[in-house]
Amino acid sequence: MSADDPAGRNSAVPGRPGWPARVGLRAPTGALLYAVLALLPLALAVPLQDRPVMDEVATSLGLVAFAVALLEFALSGRFRRVSGRIGVDRTLRVHRVVAYTMVGLIALHPFLYTDSDVDRRFATAPWFTGTEPSLGLAPLPLWTGVAAWMLVAALVITAIDRTLLSCRYEVWRRLHAGGAGLATALVAVHVFTAGGYSGDLPMAGYWAALLAGAGGSLVYGYLLQPWRQAGHPYAVTRVDRVGAESWEVRLRPQDGRGLAFRPGQFAWVKLSGAFAGAEHPFSISTPPEDAPEIGFVIKEKGDFTNAIGRVEPGTPAYLDGPHGHFVPDEVPVPTVYVAAGTGIGPVLGHLRAFRAAGDRRAITLIYAAETPEALVCRQELADLAGTLNLTCHFVVHAAPAGWTGHVGRIDRDLLDACLPASNRKAHRAFVCGPPAMMASLARALRRLGVPRGRIVTGS
Structure with missing residues (x-):
């Protein structure tokens, strides 16, 4: 709803x-x-x-x-x-x-x-x-x-x-x-x-x-x-571990009427009473085609989220949404995604929607986490690279022996190495992660030729 x-x-x-x-x-x-x-x-x-x-x-x-x-x-x-x-x-x-x-x-x-x-x-x-x-x-x-x-x-x-x-x-x-x-x-x-x-x-x-x-x-x-919200309750259907300290929570409306949203939007979620004050914003990680089921990638990093892995199926939930403008272009355009941590959540929503629609736009994903184990849905992203016109660049801060991806933090040099070399002005860039990171990388993208008006950050 x-x-x-x-x-x-x-x-x-x-x-x-x-x-x-x-x-x-x-x-x-x-x-x-x-x-x-x-x-x-x-x-x-x-x-x-x-x-x-x-x-x-x-x-x-x-x-x-x-x-x-x-x-x-x-x-x-x-x-x-x-x-x-x-x-x-x-x-x-x-x-x-x-x-x-x-x-x-x-x-x-x-x-x-x-x-x-x-x-x-x-x-x-x-x-x-x-x-x-x-x-x-x-x-x-x-x-x-x-x-x-x-x-x-x-x-x-x-x-x-x-x-x-x-x-x-x-x-x-x-x-x-x-x-x-x-x-x-x-x-x-x-x-x-x-x-x-x-x-x-x-x-x-x-x-x-x-x-x-x-x-x-x-x-x-x-x-x-x-x-x-009280008249349109959801219930938790499953809670799946998708990375170190990260979970994907799936909800389904009890009356069968799913939320009408665009890929990449978010909702405020309550896992208590509809009138309770405890609500938290999470990006929607599932595509609209999965409706009425809806999912959210959540990382353990606070009083509420630290217990997210212990939420039982059947737990009532209430949503306020959808909100946000982090949504893909309706027509296929070359697209770049730069994500860190659970900033991959809305990007997953985009990629899953593209898979459902058979969308073949050229996509570059640059995704960073602390360790390989912290990369959310890493195997699914690799599978999506084989289905979509998608190139994935994984970046970790702490690399174990045998790691073949990038090591360090996403900066201007790494962006320059991973972005397509030509026609950058025609690309749409989406950046999602901590606020300071988004501001820094948005500036770097502009210096690398992506116009300000074609960069979307946050929600």
């Missing part, structure tokens, strides 16, 4: 039965729409008479910061209409950068007001002596503004370093969402009680629409989506 088509009846791509159509905003359209919505308050505000210019600037910063705060809810990565084409990783990067910008606007906002003709009647806190500049605010807008200012800063700081809260990711995520909701409510009270702009009908309507969208995103993510 997909978020946009619960019955899984998405229109198929020509020649690719079972592949749903792409959804989501294109990057230029999304950027333009975001900029318009963020700056619209400046167009709706009617300038007040006889007001200092710096006061107008300060108010403008506050209005834009509030709009940005409300738009942040749409950049959580959970909405396919937003991130389906842009990519969840890129959407979340924008979310973080915008959050930093928002904090800067909020930090400057109260300090840019002038102190001419101020009213200090409400500055009654014991640390005020009556000589400090004051905004002349009543207690409600004053203290809701101060509280929101501090809470937003705390949200950003704990997002940069979650270890400050000493809690699991699932707990942090709920605290982050709850804190964002509370900060939004505080800012809304401050905006509607502190100044004259938001009392105008056009501006009030604009805020009401954005507040409804922000609140709706929380209701959808924490109530409606889990409720829909």
Whole structure:
């Protein structure tokens, strides 16, 4: 079941039965729409008479910061209409950068007001002596503004370093969402009680629409989506070891309605109740043609994944997806895959889909792991090389005696040696692995002649 088509009846791509159509905003359209919505308050505000210019600037910063705060809810990565084409990783990067910008606007906002003709009647806190500049605010807008200012800063700081809260990711995520909701409510009270702009009908309507969208995103993510998942449960069918400390978990929907996805996408997986907070993103390693069964390659590397090999068949599971833009071209083009560790998961989804479709595009795979035993589905990849038009280059960091593949790390020199020597501008390159590796190898691929627009990283 997909978020946009619960019955899984998405229109198929020509020649690719079972592949749903792409959804989501294109990057230029999304950027333009975001900029318009963020700056619209400046167009709706009617300038007040006889007001200092710096006061107008300060108010403008506050209005834009509030709009940005409300738009942040749409950049959580959970909405396919937003991130389906842009990519969840890129959407979340924008979310973080915008959050930093928002904090800067909020930090400057109260300090840019002038102190001419101020009213200090409400500055009654014991640390005020009556000589400090004051905004002349009543207690409600004053203290809701101060509280929101501090809470937003705390949200950003704990997002940069979650270890400050000493809690699991699932707990942090709920605290982050709850804190964002509370900060939004505080800012809304401050905006509607502190100044004259938001009392105008056009501006009030604009805020009401954005507040409804922000609140709706929380209701959808924490109530409606889990409720829909509860009505469409999966069950674990098998758990197979596919490499050292790596497993492939296969699920099947209990009602027979499989997830409509494209090769290489991912889903958030819960192996507990639908309303439980413990969910984890994993790339789909099986092709759409295997539906309704669906599989995920998972490595033991955390509290949840360390026990993945002990999950029993029949264990209930719930999915939120599909998400991600790590999907192959619909028409055959020369393709390069660069993967490390379990980054091979979505690549397996691509290759298995190509095998099912009889696709003969030219493919180069460069795949790295710590040891030969850690290479996931190594034998299957070798078999795929005999079925597809696929050349495999295996790279290990620690090589035993007799190893005939590459040794070390994937770098620019190794890429140059493994990539086809000609027509690199026509290749599509997919890079999946740790974030730092993806950024480094994407730069290396560009230097080797693969255009930026033909490189896909992450999810």
